[in-house]
Amino acid sequence: MTASILTVDDSASLRMAIRIALTGAGYTVTEAADGAEGLAKATGTRFDLIVTDLNMPNMDGLEMIRALRQQPAQAGVPIIFLTTESDDSMKAQAKAAGATGWLVKPFQPEQLIRVAQKVLAR
Amino acid sequence: MSGEDPTAAFRIEAGELLEQVEQGLLDLGHRLDDMNLVNAVFRGLHTLKGSGAMFGFDALAAFTHHCESAFDRVRKGDVRATPDLVSVILSAADHMRALVDGDAPAAHGQAILDRLATAVDAAAGISAPVAAPAPRKQGWILSFRLPPDAMANGTSPLALLDELRELGEATIVATFDKLPALDDLNPGHCFVGWDCTLIGDISREAIEDVFLFVMDDMDITIAPLAVEEAGEADVAAAPEQAPVVVDAPVAANDITPRAASANRAQGEHVRVPAERLDELMDRVGELVIAQSRLSQLAGHGHDLSLRSVSEEIERLAGEMRDTMMILRMVPVSTLFGRFRRLIHDLANETGKAIELVTEGETTEVDKTVIERLFDPLVHIIRNSCDHGLEKAEDRIAAGKSANGVIRLSAHQAGGEVLITITDDWRGIDVERVRAKAEANGLIQPGQVVSEDELLGLIFHPGFSTAAQVTNLSGRGVGMDVVKRTIESLRGSIDVKSVSGQGSTITLRIPLTLAIIEGLLVRVGEGRYVIPLAAVEECLELSLEEDLRSRGRSIITLRERLVPFLRLRDLFETGTKPDTYQKIVVVGTGAERVGLVVDQIVGNHQTVIKAMSPLHRNVAAFAGATILGDGSVALILDIAQLIAMSQPREERRLAAG
Numbered sequence: 158m159t160a161s162i163l164t165v166d167d168s169a170s171l172r173m174a175i176r177i178a179l180t181g182a183g184y185t186v187t188e189a190a191d192g193a194e195g196l197a198k199a200t201g202t203r204f205d206l207i208v209t210d211l212n213m214p215n216m217d218g219l220e221m222i223r224a225l226r227q228q229p230a231q232a233g234v235p236i237i238f239l240t241t242e243s244d245d246s247m248k249a250q251a252k253a254a255g256a257t258g259w260l261v262k263p264f265q266p267e268q269l270i271r272v273a274q275k276v277l278a279r
Numbered sequence: 280m281s282g283e284d285p286t287a288a289f290r291i292e293a294g295e296l297l298e299q300v301e302q303g304l305l306d307l308g309h310r311l312d313d314m315n316l317v318n319a320v321f322r323g324l325h326t327l328k329g330s331g332a333m334f335g336f337d338a339l340a341a342f343t344h345h346c347e348s349a350f351d352r353v354r355k356g357d358v359r360a361t362p363d364l365v366s367v368i369l370s371a372a373d374h375m376r377a378l379v380d381g382d383a384p385a386a387h388g389q390a391i392l393d394r395l396a397t398a399v400d401a402a403a404g405i406s407a408p409v410a411a412p413a414p415r416k417q418g419w420i421l422s423f424r425l426p427p428d429a430m431a432n433g434t435s436p437l438a439l440l441d442e443l444r445e446l447g448e449a450t451i452v453a454t455f456d457k458l459p460a461l462d463d464l465n466p467g468h469c470f471v472g473w474d475c476t477l478i479g480d481i482s483r484e485a486i487e488d489v490f491l492f493v494m495d496d497m498d499i500t501i502a503p504l505a506v507e508e509a510g511e512a513d514v515a516a517a518p519e520q521a522p523v524v525v526d527a528p529v530a531a532n533d534i535t536p537r538a539a540s541a542n543r544a545q546g547e548h549v550r551v552p553a554e555r556l557d558e559l560m561d562r563v564g565e566l567v568i569a570q571s572r573l574s575q576l577a578g579h580g581h582d583l584s585l586r587s588v589s590e591e592i593e594r595l596a597g598e599m600r601d602t603m604m605i606l607r608m609v610p611v612s613t614l615f616g617r618f619r620r621l622i623h624d625l626a627n628e629t630g631k632a633i634e635l636v637t638e639g640e641t642t643e644v645d646k647t648v649i650e651r652l653f654d655p656l657v658h659i660i661r662n663s664c665d666h667g668l669e670k671a672e673d674r675i676a677a678g679k680s681a682n683g684v685i686r687l688s689a690h691q692a693g694g695e696v697l698i699t700i701t702d703d704w705r706g707i708d709v710e711r712v713r714a715k716a717e718a719n720g721l722i723q724p725g726q727v728v729s730e731d732e733l734l735g736l737i738f739h740p741g742f743s744t745a746a747q748v749t750n751l752s753g754r755g756v757g758m759d760v761v762k763r764t765i766e767s768l769r770g771s772i773d774v775k776s777v778s779g780q781g782s783t784i785t786l787r788i789p790l791t792l793a794i795i796e797g798l799l800v801r802v803g804e805g806r807y808v809i810p811l812a813a814v815e816e817c818l819e820l821s822l823e824e825d826l827r828s829r830g831r832s833i834i835t836l837r838e839r840l841v842p843f844l845r846l847r848d849l850f851e852t853g854t855k856p857d858t859y860q861k862i863v864v865v866g867t868g869a870e871r872v873g874l875v876v877d878q879i880v881g882n883h884q885t886v887i888k889a890m891s892p893l894h895r896n897v898a899a900f901a902g903a904t905i906l907g908d909g910s911v912a913l914i915l916d917i918a919q920l921i922a923m924s925q926p927r928e929e930r931r932l933a934a935g
Contacts, residue, residue, distance in 0.1 A: 168330050169550070170289035177283065212322045226432065232467060235433030241329050249495070257433030258492030263332030263340070275442070276433060276492070 160205035160277055161185040165195035165221065166239070167213040175208060178266035179273065192216030196224050199231065206277055207236045208260075208269075211247055219254045226255035235276035239264075289334045291550075293379045296323045297372050298616070304365050304372070305619050311360045320368070321350040327375065339378040342388050346371050349399050364398045367391065369623070418447075418479065418504035419486060424457070424472035426496040431467050434493055440473070442489045447479025476504065553646060556607055563596075563603045564886030568905045570596040575908060600886075604791055607647075611689045611698070612640035614649050614656070618687060621657060625664045631671060632681060633664065638688035644696050645791040651768055652698070652788065655761040659700055659784055660685065662758065667704035667782060677779065679703060694796060695770075695812070698786040707776035709733050715742065734774045738762040766918040768792065769810055769901075787812075795887050795904070795914060799880040800863065803852025806912040808883060808904055809874065813865040813917040820860040820875055834873060836864065843873030844920060849899070865917050872921045887914060898923065 162184045164175045169190070176186045187204070189195035193216040195209060207225070211218035218238055225231045235257040240247055248259055260272050300323035307316040324347040332340035346368055352358040371391050377383035421443075425436060443449050454472040464470070477486070486501055487494060570592050577589035615637040622635040644652075663685070671681040686701040709730055716722045716736045736742060740759040765772045769789050776782035789795075789812065797808035818836075833840050843862055847854065854877075862873040885904040890897065901916035 168289075168292060168326055170285045170292050171330050171333060173283060173288055174285040174333060177285070212325050214322075232431045233433055233435075235435075239329070241325070252432075252492075252496065255428070255432045262329040276435070276438065 159183055159185050160273075161187065162206045162208060162273065163187045163189060163195060163199055163204040165189045165192065165207065165209035165213070165218070167191050167210065171210070171239075174266070175269065178269050179208075181266070182270045182273070184273065192218055192221035196221050199225055199234075200228065201230075203230060204234060206273055207234060208239065208273075209236065210239045211251060219250055222251060222254040222256050237272055237276060286334045289330055289336075290379055292330065293327060293336075293339075294376070296327045297376050297379075299323050300327070301369065301372050301620055302616060304369050305623055307360060308362060308365045308623070311362070311365075314354070317350065317353050317360060321347065321354050324350055331379075336378065338383070338385075338388075339375060342371070342378060342392070343375055345392050345395060346375075349395055352399065358399055361398065361401065363401065364395075366627075367394045367398050369620075371395065419477045419481060419483075420502045420504050421475040421477060421486065421499065422472070423475075423490070423497060423499035425469045425493060427465075427468040427470075429493055429497070430469050436469060436471070436473075439489055439493075443475060443477060443486075446485055446489070447477050447481050449478075450476045472498075478504070556603075560603055560607070560886075563600050564888070567596050567600055567886060568909075571906075572909055600794070604645075604794065605643075607645050607791065608643035609646050609649055610640060611642050611644055611649065611696075612637075614652060615640050615687050615689075617653065618656065618660065621660060622685065625661065629664060629668065631668055631683060633668065634682045634684045636684060636686045638686065639690045642689040642691050642696055643790075644689075644788065647792055648696075648768055648788055648790075651764065652786070655764045655786075656687075656698075656700070658758070658761050663700065663702050663704065663782065663784075667702055667706065669705050673705075691790065694790055695787050696790055698788065699783055700786075701781065701783045703781040706778045706780055706782045707734060707737070707774070709776070709778065712736055734776060737774065738772065763918070769795070769812065771812075792887070795885055795902075797883045797885060797904075797914065798863065799883040799906075799912065800861075800874075800876040801878040801880055802846040802850060802876050803854035805850065805852065806880065806906065806910070807846070807876075808885065808912050808914045809863055809865060810901075810914070810917060811882070815864045815866050815871060817879060818862045818864065818873075820862045822856070822858055822860075825856065825860060825875075834862065836873075841871055841873050843875055844923070845875045847875065847877065865920070870921050874915070874920065883912075885912075 162179055164172055164179070164186055165188075166172045166175065167190055172188050172190070176188060179186045184206075187198060189198050191213045192209075195207070196216065199207060209218045209221060216224075222236055222238070225234070225236065236255065238251045238256050238259050239262055240251070240259050241262050251259065257276050258272060260269060300320050303316050303320040303323065307313060307320065310316060324343055328340050328343040328347050331337075331343060349358070349364065349368070353360050353364070358364075374383055374388050374391055378388075425434065425439075430436070440449075440451055443451065452474045454474060455470070457472060458464070458470050483501060490497065490499060570589075573589050574593055577586045580586070618637075619635055622633050626633045664683075668683045669677070674683065675681055684703050687698070688701070689696055689698050691697075712733050713722070713728070716733070716739075717724045719742065721736055721739055721742070722728055738758045738761070742759065762772050765786055765788070769792070771787045773785045773787075774782065775785075795808065796811040798811050798814050800807050800809060818834075820834075832843050832845065834843055835841075841864060847856060857877040861876050861879050863876060863879070864871055864873050866872070883904075883906075885906075887902040888904060889895075889902055890900060894900070898919045899916055900913045901919075902914045904912050904914060906912050
């Protein structure tokens with residue numbers, strides 16, 4: 158069974174790059190353009206992994222992660238956030254919000270896949 | 280979803296981001312303390328940098344990084360937003376645009392960064408980054424305990440242990456000393472700790488990498504394995520050996536909730552290449568044509584059920600065409616928004632305060648029309664700033680506000696959109712226009728010319744009243760180019776001016792270029808479409824009158840001379856004229872011309888087909904359309920016909 162991954166990013170190009178990388182590695186990918194949409198798509202289901210940007214309009218990544226972790230059904234779902242090296246304080250905040258891990262932009266597709274493999278329970 | 284090229288998508292996205300950043304900066308220029316704007320700008324730069332680096336725009340990422348850092352400091356209250364800073368970042372945004380396009384001179388970027396540094400230094404404190412420790416080899420003894428909420432937050436302890444085992448020979452023992460009483464046990468929490476001996480040539484980084492995501496919040500000691508003393512090593516009690524335990528870091532500075540900065544409350548959108556819309560439009564056009572043939576067939580027959588189906592299809596095809604039109608519409612705000620930057624720059628260049636007011640931004644116009652309106656509008660605005668805007672002291676002396684106000688407004692009227700550019704400046708100097716026109720031989724000295732006609736002269740090729748050519752309007756194009764562009768959009772341009780009070784330029788543009796409301800006429804055997812917007816009136820030209828006017832192709836219409844063209848001659852149909860020919864008087868702005876046709880067939884709304892590449896340069900026609908019976912009718916290009924009529928008439932007058 159292939160793992161299903163939700164990717165949340167307001168940048169269409171980045172979403173596209175993530176989708177291409179992950180589907181190439183055999184995962185099933187669902188896309189959302191901001192936190193609100195991500196939350197809506199994740200609610201009522203359980204993805205094997207969520208990859209999200211933090212800086213987004215409507216609802217940012219932090220708010221979305223917090224809201225997701227409020228849902229008992231989302232306990233234990235790995236959430237990887239995308240960040241840049243200049244964002245150390247964001248890392249702490251995102252983790253406090255309930256994120257599992259992060260990936261520093263810019264990243265190569267292989268790095269994304271490695272991180273996905275790292276947090277996906279085998 | 281095809282055409283999967285993230286880089287191309289990024290270019291488009293970068294353009295939009297830069298537009299947002301620019302708008303944000305311009306707003307920020309007025310409201311320097313608005314943190315929502317600061318955040319919005321920061322977010323735009325941040326995304327641009329991140330995505331740029333992803334798609335190989337390294338120069339862009341590196342350059343944007345500096346601007347982002349500067350804004351980050353503004354965001355954190357470290358540096359105040361100053362007009363200077365806003366200005367530098369605005370020019371930086373231009374440079375970023377050039378970097379996206381790949382034609383940016385590096386020296387230019389450096390100059391901007393220097394200015395940026397100066398602007399930031401004007402109000403800053405300094406902080407320095409921390410260095411990282413060096414690697415080590417050997418075996419290791421680890422003791423670790425995950426944060427209680429690790430599992431709920433998606434960390435799988437088993438995955439971590441597996442990763443450790445992949446590094447080298449691992450002996451892992453679980454410790455249960457922190458296990459609470461059953462009543463207190465939260466099954467979602469992780470109470471188990473692990474001790475692990477890891478043998479092999481493993482770097483500390485590799486181990487830290489395993490715990491990368493939880494390192495900051497967990498208890499972990501990583502101590503090098505001293506092989507001889509392995510028995511004594513009390514791993515749990517050797518904290519000073521290893522600089523490891525880290526508390527929850529950094530008193531997080533509150534980030535402002537971003538809900539308020541709802542820049543764009545966007546619903547679901549699908550991005551579609553414009554040419555696909557064009558393709559669809561073509562198909563819909565074909566459908567409408569096929570449908571009108573069907574209607575004709577059904578109308579001639581006696582099959583009632585066929586007729587009812589045909590009517591149904593007629594209705595559906597009409598609705599489909601209307602929907603198709605709406606798909607291509609975009610609000611003029613996308614156009615108007617781009618002028619804020621222009622006004623900002625103009626104000627800087629001229630040193631005069633200019634205020635831009637926009638109205639009716641929600642008015643929707645065909646995307647192609649919007650794109651082609653940009654250049655003419657830029658020219659009109661530049662031109663008016665250059666010629667009309669007074670100095671602040673002159674304005675105050677004239678009892679006006681110190682700021683020059685320019686107003687861009689749009690509204691829809693029937694099948695047209697009216698775009699007006701109004702300023703409250705000194706207006707167009709009619710006497711100077713006259714002097715210039717006389718000097719250029721456009722009118723005779725002392726010739727009686729109405730004010731409207733004088734104003735119309737500014738659209739004459741080569742006309743320019745600028746005493747000296749400035750950076751603003753001295754671009755080698757005159758208002759005649761503006762007029763030609765507007766006419767190529769089947770629109771018209773009109774100017775009004777009150778000396779000392781300001782001027783108004785009105786553009787009338789059809790809502791869409793894809794459909795035309797036309798008057799179908801017959802000349803000889805052929806049928807032609809005249810754009811209805813250009814038609815002023817239709818007259819009868821009797822045979823006697825036709826003969827009488829043989830020598831000179833001019834009729835008198837309400838005491839004005841109007842030249843006319845015999846389309847039968849022009850198109851060399853070789854047919855005899857009908858007994859009662861018609862003159863269709865068409866005009867754009869102040870110029871008019873009569874077109875002599877054999878018969879007026881009636882109104883005809885139709886989808887325009889472009890001429891084939893071979894025929895594209897045929898001057899008199901703007902396109903073609905297919906009629907209900909399947910035959911082709913050419914669409915007349917009125918502006919070209921008017922231009923053609925003038926030299927002909929002049930030649931005739933000269934010869935006669």
